[in-house]
Structure formats: C-alpha cells, structure tokens
Amino acid sequence: MMNSIENLFDLAIKQIQESENIYIVSHVQPDGDNIGSILALWMALKNIKERVFILKTDEIPSDFLFLPNINIINEYNHDDNIDLLITLDTSDESRLGKNKDLLNQAKTVINIDHHISNNNFGHINIVDSNAAATGELVYKLINRLKVPIDKDIASCIYTAISSDTGSFMYDNTSAETHEIAAELIRTGIDKGNININLYQSRSIERTMLFIKALETLKLYFENKVAIVKITRSMVEEANAKMEDTEGIVSFIREIASVEVATILKEFNEEEIKVSMRSKRYVDVSSLCANLGGGGHIRAAGCTINSPIDIAEKLILNELEKVF
Ligand SMILES: [Mn+2]
Missing domain, CATH: 3.90.1640.10 (inorganic pyrophosphatase (n-terminal core))
Structure with missing residues (x-):
C-alpha cells in the first residue's frame, strides 16, 4: 500500500x-x-x-x-x-x-x-x-x-x-x-x-568568472540551445572558485531564443559537471538521465567522465534528439 x-x-x-x-x-x-x-x-x-x-x-x-x-x-x-x-x-x-x-x-x-x-x-x-x-x-x-x-x-x-x-x-x-x-x-x-x-552580493571574482564564461557562449539549433564552458584555468585566472559559477546558466537561459541553457564545468580533466535549464517545453531531467544524471523538468544535471570538448559533443548528441 x-x-x-x-x-x-x-x-x-x-x-x-x-x-x-x-x-x-x-x-x-x-x-x-x-x-x-x-x-x-x-x-x-x-x-x-x-x-x-x-x-x-x-x-x-x-x-x-x-x-x-x-x-x-x-x-x-x-x-x-x-x-x-x-x-x-x-x-x-x-x-x-x-x-x-x-x-x-x-x-x-x-x-x-x-x-x-x-x-x-x-x-x-x-x-x-x-x-x-x-x-x-x-x-x-x-x-x-x-x-x-x-x-x-x-x-x-x-x-x-x-x-x-x-x-x-x-x-x-x-x-x-x-x-x-x-x-x-x-x-x-x-x-x-x-x-x-x-x-545582490556577487563578488568581483565571481563577476570576472561570469564574464569569462559568457565569452565561451555558443548557440546551436537555431539559437535554441546555449552552451557555456568553465575550465579550471578560467576559474584560476578569475581568482574564483568553481562554486562561483552559480547563476551563469540561469543568465544564459534569459536569452530570448534560448530554450535549453547548459553549462559545463571542468572539475578535473575527465570530470565534467553539467547543469541544464530549460524554459518552456524541454524535459532536461530525462535528457540528463540519459547521461546518468537527473533532477527536475526545468533544472537538471549530470557528470560526464570525458574531456570537456567530448562532453560537449555528447550533450549535443542528446540535444539533437530533442531539436
Ligand atoms: Mn531543492
């Protein structure tokens, strides 16, 4: 029962x-x-x-x-x-x-x-x-x-x-x-x-990391998908911490055409943490589940044990099934 x-x-x-x-x-x-x-x-x-x-x-x-x-x-x-x-x-x-x-x-x-x-x-x-x-x-x-x-x-x-x-x-x-x-x-x-x-308490370091992240912005599938990447060297250059990436993925979802926003965070050379956010109709929880992760319909994540560029390709393959 x-x-x-x-x-x-x-x-x-x-x-x-x-x-x-x-x-x-x-x-x-x-x-x-x-x-x-x-x-x-x-x-x-x-x-x-x-x-x-x-x-x-x-x-x-x-x-x-x-x-x-x-x-x-x-x-x-x-x-x-x-x-x-x-x-x-x-x-x-x-x-x-x-x-x-x-x-x-x-x-x-x-x-x-x-x-x-x-x-x-x-x-x-x-x-x-x-x-x-x-x-x-x-x-x-x-x-x-x-x-x-x-x-x-x-x-x-x-x-x-x-x-x-x-x-x-x-x-x-x-x-x-x-x-x-x-x-x-x-x-x-x-x-x-x-x-x-x-x-309203973002540190200068977090702001600098934010700017670096936005410089990596790429758009796919008629600008419906936005991806940013954070490498360990970017975190170092900004004198920030990986936790300072909080808020970036939500920010890129605010782009008018974007349905799915994705951030890839390089914790180690072959340990990439992925966070995904969607706006209207894509279930990112099931998308991330296909990559061994999970979460909510509009906010989910997974970890991919590959270099960051390979991880990006794996994600694009999953997104291609949706778009
Ligand atoms: Mn919660």
Missing part, C-alpha cells in the same frame, strides 16, 4: 520522538534549499530534542553565511552513535559524498526531498516532486511537530524556497508556495536583507 505524505510525516515524527542522537546531514555542493532546510529543521528539533546535530558534507558557500546558526554545521566525529540520520534535498546516496557511509551506520534514515529522481534510499522517504523546494516539506513537518516557526526558522525556509524557485519565478512556484512564503513573511523576517544576501 502506498503511504500518503501525511502518514509519512507521522511516521517521521514518531521516529524523531523515539530517537536520542539525531543527525541532519548536508549534501555535496550545498545550495540554498539544502542549507536553509537543514538549519530550519535543526532549530525546530532543538525545541523538542536535546541531541540534534548538523553534519557538513562540503564547504558552505559564502552566500549563506548570513543565516542564523550557520556555525553549528560541523564535521562528523567518528565516535558518535547515530540513532537517526535525516537527509534533506538529497536525491541519492552519492549526493552525501564523504558522509555516504553514515547511511549504514544510522539505525534509521529519513529522506526528505522533492527531486523527481529521488531513489527512496531511506527507511522513511518523504519525497514529493510537487514541492517547489525541500524547504516547503520542512515547513510542513515543523508545523506537524507543533513547533512554532519563529523569525530565524522562517528566514531559513524562505531562503530555501526563494533559492529553488528563482525568487518565486520558476514553473514549480505554486499557490501553496506563495501561501507558505506569506506565512513566513508574517513572522517578521527581513526579506530585504535575505534578498540582498542571495541576489
């Missing part, structure tokens, strides 16, 4: 109540939805449980250092017992990077996510691809826990939802998304400050 989301929330709450050592774990290359969600859930659980911790899987991008309690995110100490491990916004085990083994160490795993590609790796899987962000599911869970959502919790959930909806602009933004946002704003959050931190 399929469990309804409501039943799954109740199962998760029962598990939380019965667990002593609770760990919430971040994912590799954490984004606003991941970090906002883990902080919000941590703050909420601290109201009802003594031993709740957040584990760091990857460095926290500087954009999110303004969030309350960001400094409590810590490395796993190998002597600790994990009764309950909670993953948020994590579509599969590999997204846990160096903390992947904790899935076996934990007595119980709760997996809360909104990726359509989620493979239900947890014991309890609250996976709802209709949610615009994992932050929406965390909001519902906290309400069901009957923990009041204060300004700090609300700021983190607002960050999560705003990040994953492109400031409430993407297709995934629903009436419910706005209803939740309205409730969050009513707690008195400083949304102006959140917006400045999220959208």
Whole structure:
C-alpha cells in the first residue's frame, strides 16, 4: 500500500520522538534549499530534542553565511552513535559524498526531498516532486511537530524556497508556495536583507568568472540551445572558485531564443559537471538521465567522465534528439 505524505510525516515524527542522537546531514555542493532546510529543521528539533546535530558534507558557500546558526554545521566525529540520520534535498546516496557511509551506520534514515529522481534510499522517504523546494516539506513537518516557526526558522525556509524557485519565478512556484512564503513573511523576517544576501552580493571574482564564461557562449539549433564552458584555468585566472559559477546558466537561459541553457564545468580533466535549464517545453531531467544524471523538468544535471570538448559533443548528441 502506498503511504500518503501525511502518514509519512507521522511516521517521521514518531521516529524523531523515539530517537536520542539525531543527525541532519548536508549534501555535496550545498545550495540554498539544502542549507536553509537543514538549519530550519535543526532549530525546530532543538525545541523538542536535546541531541540534534548538523553534519557538513562540503564547504558552505559564502552566500549563506548570513543565516542564523550557520556555525553549528560541523564535521562528523567518528565516535558518535547515530540513532537517526535525516537527509534533506538529497536525491541519492552519492549526493552525501564523504558522509555516504553514515547511511549504514544510522539505525534509521529519513529522506526528505522533492527531486523527481529521488531513489527512496531511506527507511522513511518523504519525497514529493510537487514541492517547489525541500524547504516547503520542512515547513510542513515543523508545523506537524507543533513547533512554532519563529523569525530565524522562517528566514531559513524562505531562503530555501526563494533559492529553488528563482525568487518565486520558476514553473514549480505554486499557490501553496506563495501561501507558505506569506506565512513566513508574517513572522517578521527581513526579506530585504535575505534578498540582498542571495541576489545582490556577487563578488568581483565571481563577476570576472561570469564574464569569462559568457565569452565561451555558443548557440546551436537555431539559437535554441546555449552552451557555456568553465575550465579550471578560467576559474584560476578569475581568482574564483568553481562554486562561483552559480547563476551563469540561469543568465544564459534569459536569452530570448534560448530554450535549453547548459553549462559545463571542468572539475578535473575527465570530470565534467553539467547543469541544464530549460524554459518552456524541454524535459532536461530525462535528457540528463540519459547521461546518468537527473533532477527536475526545468533544472537538471549530470557528470560526464570525458574531456570537456567530448562532453560537449555528447550533450549535443542528446540535444539533437530533442531539436
Ligand atoms: Mn531543492
């Protein structure tokens, strides 16, 4: 029998109540939805449980250092017992990077996510691809826990939802998304400050990398496909980091003729991370799935283990099937 989301929330709450050592774990290359969600859930659980911790899987991008309690995110100490491990916004085990083994160490795993590609790796899987962000599911869970959502919790959930909806602009933004946002704003959050931190704080280095990326822009299939490439030497020349590529792919999607925007990031000579965004009709999630990746209909990604120019050709082959 399929469990309804409501039943799954109740199962998760029962598990939380019965667990002593609770760990919430971040994912590799954490984004606003991941970090906002883990902080919000941590703050909420601290109201009802003594031993709740957040584990760091990857460095926290500087954009999110303004969030309350960001400094409590810590490395796993190998002597600790994990009764309950909670993953948020994590579509599969590999997204846990160096903390992947904790899935076996934990007595119980709760997996809360909104990726359509989620493979239900947890014991309890609250996976709802209709949610615009994992932050929406965390909001519902906290309400069901009957923990009041204060300004700090609300700021983190607002960050999560705003990040994953492109400031409430993407297709995934629903009436419910706005209803939740309205409730969050009513707690008195400083949304102006959140917006400045999220959208008006680009560093000079990131700006320089942005310019370099745009210089590589190529258009295909009657200008419906735009591709940019970031090599390690470009990152070095801009004195930037690979995480500073955030926002470039959305920017090139804004070109009028473009339906699919793609960025190729060279993490290693034969390790190319690809992010794809579509505008109106192409399902980039299934396109990326053909290359071993996944994601959402309008935002997806994959990793290709070839040099960057070969990776570009593989992607163009997939795109050719669509255009
Ligand atoms: Mn998300």
